[in-house]
Amino acid sequence: MWSTSVITALSSDTEPAIMLTFNEGKYIFNTSENTMRRFLQSGHTWRRTKALFFTQARIEKMGGLPGLIMTFADATITKLKLVGPSGLNHLLASMRLYTYRDSITVQPSEIPWTTTLSSEPTPCFSDENVTVYGIPAIPIPVVEDVTPDLSNLETSGKRKRDNSVDGPRKRPNTEDENATMETEVTESTVQEDPEAYRQTIIRSMFPGTNIPTPEEIAASKRGPPAVNDVVNFSNADMEQRRKKAALPMGFWKQLPKFISTVPLTKAPPTMSYLIIGPPTRGKFDVAKAVALGVPHGPLRGLLTKGETITVEVEVNGEKIQRTVRPEDVLGKAEPRGAILVLDVPTPDHIPSLVTAFKTSPFYYQFWSEDPASLSLKDPETLLRITYQTCGQGVLEDERYKAFLCGFGPHVHHMVASREHCPDPVTFTSMSQNQLRLNKLDEKIFPVPKYSLVPKKDISTISGLPTNIRLMSSSDRNVMRPYAAPFSDPAALALDKFHPLVNGEQSLELSPFLQRYITAAKEHIAEVEASGELPPIAGSDVGIVTLGTGGSLPTKYRNVLSTLVRIPGWGNVLLDAGEGTWGQLVRIFGMQDEGYNVWQALRDLKCIFISHVHADHHIGLGHILAMRSQLDPPPKEPIYVVSIRNVHLYLREMQDVQDVGVDDPSGNGVVHVLSESLHFHQLGSYVTQGMWQIGGDEDWLEYNKSVENSRKMCDALGLEYFKTADVEHRCRAFGASFKHKDGWSITFSGDTSPSPSLRELGMNSTVLIHEATMDDEEIVMAQRKAHSTMSQAIAEGEKMNAQNILLTHFSARYPKIPPFILRDQNLLRVTPATYRKDGFIVPAFDYLNLTIGDMWKMQFYLRPLVQAIHEGGEIEQDDDIARSRSPSPMRFPPSKKNKQVSRREPRSSKKGGMYDGRGNGNDRNDNAGRRSPSRTMSPAPYSEGSRGSTQDRRKIASSGSAGG
Structure with a gap:
């Protein structure tokens, strides 16, 4: 038995991802951003995944890849194959600075665009379950609409490939590749064979040197799931193991330019794909076997496996040897099932695609210009279903209609088209909660934008096949025994949102929740009428928490990103984890009128990326790629403030997709180096240790970066934008910026309590601080260089911050940060006890605040907790917990790291990135090192573990309603 499922459909925050499921393995086609998060929402599992296939080497189709690979590796998948078009290796190698797992081997194969349409095409992938063929579709404008010659696509001046072009390019297979990794790469290798160099880089990212044994894998599966988003002690040394691994020459330099x-x-x-399933033998005819003298037992089993046997039988009293062939006892074999995955972005792709099926005898068996003739055939392989992603104007094109009809009436067509598909909510668990919270405050708790009505009705298009339906994330198709596509009842049952908004069910609020909502609104009205609240600078400045989760997404929280909206000036984005673009669309929408996501994108003038960990920057490329598509183009540039490795990642991505780097129009990406904005302002970069800049490219020039930052401040009306080195396991920065109107915002990124950030952010209007771990997990927080919730609050109080926004909560706490539930005083705030300053706000995804609104959250906590509780959904994040419970590593945790000092760190003006005590060689941003000038700081209390409890008591006694 095998089947197909739609993991993600086409929506505001996902592209289609199709999964084939066998008992022995899974195969996934395209992994856009949010693919992993959708796995959690849908109840599907990624276990036993063997291969991923990509129709384009672009962000839209591959944005979820790095997160998936790391998740697969931690889920004890030890080997993974990737198949895609030219550019796959370059994009994968560009992830080297933040993607590393030594418990998996990843084997990429590129399919050349020059693949010939022969009568016997070479599969791009084959194993016991599937045989896969790649079908290139090269866009050919209508004015050149002639039969394309795909074999002559290489133009003069381009790099020539090997003579063997029909099959995918694979990495060399040697007995011990890792042993020679350092010596096999030379400067001439990089220049003369850049493709081989990229493959060497990829092997260094996934060396497979720490693959667990089968016994260790079995033991890990028997153990309880580790419900955390930070790997446990045995996996915490992953970055340290990479630091010790041999890296190829030029690892830290920019990759050779992709051409x-x-x-x-x-x-x-x-690249479209034809997937053919396994052969299925005919039914074993017992009567024939008996007549031929085949006894019960192993011999019959050999026949079912396709082997010829010899049996001794008696004929007319004589014993003879009789040869029995499989066809003598087996009925007619079933046709092998086949699937077609099509990616057709424009009508210009249609001629190339049609040519493949019209001119190749192999593909012609599935398609005919006379579809009626297909029903007369007796095929060995039968195409059952197509999955199509169609761009604007494709479905209406007469050529495409004829192409689809050519597959015959028996084929089912699943279509994803932004013009014809609705845009339902993808993450229904979180959105269901938001419906209740919206009753509390429509502005602060907006319902994600969605549409259940497509822009165009597909039924109005004449000439399409009859068996055509719009693709949905609940779609499933059983290939053997074959069943037509259907909506999976299990998937529909998990959707608690759409039945509420389409009228099938009513949103019921308990009497408790209704009473809490009414009380909160009355309390806020009373406070507003009293005039007790002092005016605050920047009261109309917006803060939208797009993602508030820790290093992994959950159904309820995406990874980190926060949007700051400055009225009359523009927007600033603080970090951009995977899926940030989708979160922006869900907040602002794509409607034609009003302030939509396109206007928000035009207003985006600065993106600050704190460090190069995946959960903080993977979404950056997608945002910039969408910005490059704005029509008309933006009038001003966008300033990206980050470390060299983030800028390097963008420059390498630019080779395969336009993200606005080096835009000659002047309105693209402008590089600003975090190091050049450090608040100590030494006038040059650090030249040694882990804080050195890491390269000598022209675009790193210090004075140019400072000049760019001044232009950025002018564009946003800022007095300054400064950075501070913070305490994390890699080179990381926090940031603080102050507006000419007098308000300021400080952002921590990932850090344990940091004296540098504390100094930089003194007297901030708002501190946005990570609060990854609960106070009970202080040792884990210390080891992973994160902050506990009480530590984050204490840092804000030491800064004298007027407002403290807590974010970046671990997946251990997917719904409500636990400190809120522990302190009942936080849930009993009244106009007589509320806090008039120093507001403490726990962040949730889609929280749409202004600085002037932050005080209201203390009154909203009680109904908020009740509303989420009434969501009634049992936690189902076990899959991610199990997947990110570490692979059974062979390196036990260091005992000396289990005990952590609780001393208050000493602040020193000479500390941090300017003390020059690094080793001069550590240029790995995933090296797992901290600022060399300080010890780690687990808690800002001199009284040990009592500090966090006392801090909560202090907040409660002062009438705090924060969290």
Whole structure:
């Protein structure tokens, strides 16, 4: 038995991802951003995944890849194959600075665009379950609509490939690749064979040197799930193990420039896939076996496996040897089932795709210009279903209609088209909670934007096949025994949102919740009428918490990103984890009128990325790629403030997709180095240790970066934008910026309590501080260089911050930070006890605040907790907990790291990135090192573990209603 499922459909925050499921393995086609998070929402599992396939080497199709690989590795998947078009290796190698797992081997294969359409095409992938063929589709403008010759696509001046172009390019297979990794790469290798160099880089990212044994894998599966988003002690040394691994020459330099082998056009070429399932033998005919003298037992089993046997039988009183062939006792075999995955972004792709099926005898068996003739055939392989992603104008194109009809009436067509598909909510668990919270405050708790009505009705398009339906994330199709596509009842049952908004069910609020909502609104009205609240600078400045989770997404929280909206000036984005673009769309929408996501994107003038960990920057490329598509283009540039490795990642991505780097128009990406904005302002970069800049490229020039930052401040009306080195396991920065109107915001990024950040952020209007761990997990927080919730609050109080916004909560706490539930005083705030300053606000996804609104959250906590409780959904994040419970590593945790000092760190003006005590060689941003000038700071209390409890008591006694 095998089946297909739609993991993600086409929506505001996902692209289609199709999964084939066998008992022995799974195969996934495309992994856009949010693929892993959707796994959690849908109840599907990624276990036993063997291969991933990509129709384009672009962010839209591969944005979820790095997170998935690391998740797979931690879920004890030890080998993974990747298949995609040219550019796959370059994009994968560009992830080297933040993606590393030594418990898995990743084997990428690129399919050349010059793949010939022969009568016997070479599979791009094959194993016991599937045989997969890649079908290139090169965009050909209508004025050139002639039969394309795909074999002559390489133009003069382009790099030539090996003579063997029909199959995918694979990495060399040696007995011990890792042993020679350092010596096999030379400067000439990098220049003369950049593709081989990229493959060497990829092997260093996934060396497979720490693959667990089968016994260790079995033991890990028997153990209880570790419900955390920070790996436990045995996996915490992953970055240290990478630091000790041999890295290829030039690892920290920019990759060789990727040069496409096809002419560059506005629309990218795509790779479609034909997938053929395993053969299925015919039914064993017992009567024939008996007549031929085949006894019960192993011999019959050999026949079912396709082997010829010899049996001794008696004929006319004589014993003879009889040869029995499988066809003598087996009925007619079932046709092998086949699936077609099509990616057709524009009508210009249609001629190339049609040519493949019209001119190749192999593909022609599935398609005919006379569809009626297909029903007369007796095929060995039968195409059952197509999955199509269609761009604007494709479905209405007469050529495409004829192409689809050519597959015959028996084929089912699943279509994803932004013009014709609705845009339902993807993460229904979180959105269901938001419906209740919206009753509390429509502005602060907006319902994610969605649409259940498509822009165009597909039924109005004449000439399409009859078996066509719009793709949905609940779609499933059983290939053997075959069943037509259907909506999976189990998937529909998990959706608690859409039945509430389409009228199938009513949103019921308990009497308790209704009473709490009414009381909160009355209390706020009373406070507003009293005039007790002092005016606050920047009261109209917006703070939108797009993602508030820790290092992993959950159904309820995406990874970190916060949008700051400055009225009349523009927007600032603080970190951009995977899926940030989708979160922006869900907040602002794509409607034509009003302030939509396109206007928010035009207003975006600065993106600050704190460090190069995946949960903080993977979404950056997608945002910039969408910005590059704005029409008309933006009038001003966008300033990206970060460390060199983030800028390097963008420059390498630019080779395969336009993200606005080096835009000659002047309105693209402008590089600003975090180091050049350090609040100590020494006038040059640090030249040694882990805080050295790490390269000598022209775009790193210090004075140019400072000049760019001044232009950025002018564009946003800022007095300054400064950074501080913070305490984390890699080179990381916090930031603080002050507006000319007098308000200021400080952002921590990931850090344990940091004296530098504390000094920089003194008297901030708002401190946005990570609060990854609960106070009970202080040792884990210390080891992972994160902050506990009480530590974050204490840092804000030491800064004298007027407001403290807590975010970046571990997946251990997917709904409500536990300190809120422990302190009942936080849930009993009244106009007589509320806090008039120093507001403490726990962040939730889609929280749409202004600085002037933050005080209201203390009154909203009680109904908020009740509303989420009434969501009634049992926690189902076990899959991610199990997957990120560490692979059974062979390196036990260091005993000396289990005990952590609780001393208050000493602040020193000479500390941090300017004390020069690094080793001069550590340029790895995942090296797991901290600022060399300080010890780690687990808690800002000199009284040990009592500090966090006392801090909560202090907040409660002062009438705090924060968290």
